[in-house]
Amino acid sequence: MKKAPSFFRSKRSCRFTLFAGICLALTPSFLVLARAQSPALANLSSSSALPDAPEPQTIDSDSPVQPNEVKVSETPRNILHDQAAILTSPVRLRPHDLKWLFPVTLATGAAIATDHRVLSQVVSRNPSFNDNNITTSNVLIGGMVATPVLLFASGQLQHNEHARETGILGGEAMVNGLIAEQVMKLVFWRERPYVDSGRGTFFKSAAGIDSSFPSAHSTIAWAAASSIASEYRSPWTQIAVYGAATGVSLTRVLGQEHFPSDVLVGATTGWLIGHYVVRHHHHVSLSEHISHR
Numbered sequence: 089m090k091k092a093p094s095f096f097r098s099k100r101s102c103r104f105t106l107f108a109g110i111c112l113a114l115t116p117s118f119l120v121l122a123r124a125q126s127p128a129l130a131n132l133s134s135s136s137a138l139p140d141a142p143e144p145q146t147i148d149s150d151s152p153v154q155p156n157e158v159k160v161s162e163t164p165r166n167i168l169h170d171q172a173a174i175l176t177s178p179v180r181l182r183p184h185d186l187k188w189l190f191p192v193t194l195a196t197g198a199a200i201a202t203d204h205r206v207l208s209q210v211v212s213r214n215p216s217f218n219d220n221n222i223t224t225s226n227v228l229i230g231g232m233v234a235t236p237v238l239l240f241a242s243g244q245l246q247h248n249e250h251a252r253e254t255g256i257l258g259g260e261a262m263v264n265g266l267i268a269e270q271v272m273k274l275v276f277w278r279e280r281p282y283v284d285s286g287r288g289t290f291f292k293s294a295a296g297i298d299s300s301f302p303s304a305h306s307t308i309a310w311a312a313a314s315s316i317a318s319e320y321r322s323p324w325t326q327i328a329v330y331g332a333a334t335g336v337s338l339t340r341v342l343g344q345e346h347f348p349s350d351v352l353v354g355a356t357t358g359w360l361i362g363h364y365v366v367r368h369h370h371h372v373s374l375s376e377h378i379s380h381r
Contacts, residue, residue, distance in 0.1 A: 158253040158371055163260050166369050170264045174361070175271075192356055199349035203288050206348055207281050211341060221343035228336045229305045232312045233262065235329075239316075253370060254319040258312050261365040265311035265358045266304065272353075273299035281344050288347050303346045306354030307361075309336040314362030319370065333358075 212218070240255025242248065278290045278301035288300065313333035317326050337351040346354075 158256050203347035207286050218344045221339040225339035232309045258315045261311040261315040261362040262308050264361045265307040269302050269304050269307040276301045301350050302354035303340050303350040305340050306337040306351040307358040309333040310355045310358030311362040314359045315366050318366040
């Protein structure tokens with residue numbers, strides 16, 4: 089049998105590389121959320137060479153001037169800005185960012201350590217059970233993808249700028265999530281649970297673009313859910329979209345398509361990206377402004 093390179097024969101080196109890789113992969117998402125949630129942190133980064141994303145705009149209720157709309161034509165440019173922020177953010181990592189990065193990295197490490205046991209001893213391997221869960225996950229992700237499209241169409245037909253904006257930003261968040269998870273797949277090259285007795289080995293080039301880590305379904309579902317939930321704050325909306333996203337992640341594991349750590353990182357990445365997109369690209373409408381006075 090062909091021997092692995094000496095570097096990979098060292099368990100300590102493997103673990104260090106994997107831990108460092110996860111930190112590097114998760115850092116962009118945590119930094120964009122930190123900047124989205126903290127005005128002070130956003131000011132700290134304002135002097136960087138990173139292109140500035142458009143800020144949310146409000147108007148005075150007595151002003152006849154309408155706020156700028158979120159336009160479909162601006163989406164490609166916004167995605168480029170978003171990806172620039174996500175991919176270059178590791179160079180601006182600061183100690184205070186660890187309060188976001190460290191806990192989830194530890195949780196991911198714990199999940200990776202138990203992935204094989206969970207799928208081999210806890211989750212059923214009954215083909216019918218697995219297939220039903222795979223079908224359910226595909227139906228749910230189809231609904232998550234369709235929701236922003238329907239919101240956009242409804243907004244266009246009914247002249248509802250809020251619904252239209254949510255549809256556009258939801259689509260933008262999903263595209264950003266898809267790009268981010270594809271980059272991570274090509275970095276980690278993790279085998280699927282149905283390969284090599286579910287060992288979930290990382291850095292296997294044969295995994296290619298079908299790499300298991302992270303879950304594309306989870307990333308896209310949580311990107312859509314968090315963007316919609318950021319625009320519509322009703323408790324019922326929150327329950328509906330996050331419940332559906334949770335269902336997507338859970339059924340990917342129950343279907344033996346992904347390890348728990350795959351869906352954890354996918355969900356985290358998608359959730360952060362959805363919030364980032366809305367925070368940086370939405371515009372507050374006149375009706376919303378009046379309702380909050």
